[in-house]
Amino acid sequence: MNKVNYCLLVLLILVSGACTDGRIYEDFKSLPNQNWGVSDSLIFDLQEVELINTPDLVAVKFNEDYSFSNCYIRIISKDSVGVILDNTLVNLILFDPKSGEPLGEGFGNSYTRYDTLPFLFDQSTKSVTLLQYMRQDQLSGVEAVGIKILK
Numbered sequence: 476m477n478k479v480n481y482c483l484l485v486l487l488i489l490v491s492g493a494c495t496d497g498r499i500y501e502d503f504k505s506l507p508n509q510n511w512g513v514s515d516s517l518i519f520d521l522q523e524v525e526l527i528n529t530p531d532l533v534a535v536k537f538n539e540d541y542s543f544s545n546c547y548i549r550i551i552s553k554d555s556v557g558v559i560l561d562n563t564l565v566n567l568i569l570f571d572p573k574s575g576e577p578l579g580e581g582f583g584n585s586y587t588r589y590d591t592l593p594f595l596f597d598q599s600t601k602s603v604t605l606l607q608y609m610r611q612d613q614l615s616g617v618e619a620v621g622i623k624i625l626k
Contacts, residue, residue, distance in 0.1 A: 500524045503536065503621030504605075511617040517605040519622055522555070526600055531592045532623040533605070535567055537577075539584040541616030544570040547608040548620070550592065555601045561594055564608060585618060596624065 504517040535546055545568050552561045567590050570577055579588030596603065603622055607614050 497626040498623055499626055500624040501621065503534070503619040505619045506617055509538065509540065509616060509618050511607045511614040511620065513607060513612050515607070517620055519603045521596070521603060522601050524624065526596045526598050526624065530625045531596050532589045532625070533565060533567065533592055534587055534589045534621045534623060535569065536585065536587045536618040536620070537569060538586070538616050538618060541569065541614070543609065544568065544572060546614070549606040549608050551604040552596055552600045553602045553604070554599045560600055563594060565590070565592065589623065
């Protein structure tokens, strides 16, 4: 193999390795009409995911129609037979309290905000349910909600 081909092979390996962000699992549930109802349970199946006590994130994709600075989310993790392992209320701050600017990454009027969970999913976690706890029947401006599990 000549030097040019060898260098190209090494470069390809380095570039492909740099493209991964170290996630084990990531999924978003889109919400119809960009409204998250108080009775809408967003369930994430983790049966096939190997969890190894790694950082876990919750994410909200929202737009300019969202009228609050934060979002309270109830996160319920269950094992394979449906026993609740953890039931936690998380306050996800979506806008800077001083400037009012949206937090997270965005394009146009749509933003995605990730935040680390205060607990870790362990090997016995087989499903995660997310519920909105904002005391509103419908939260308008919420496009999707998801979880991300890192290596």
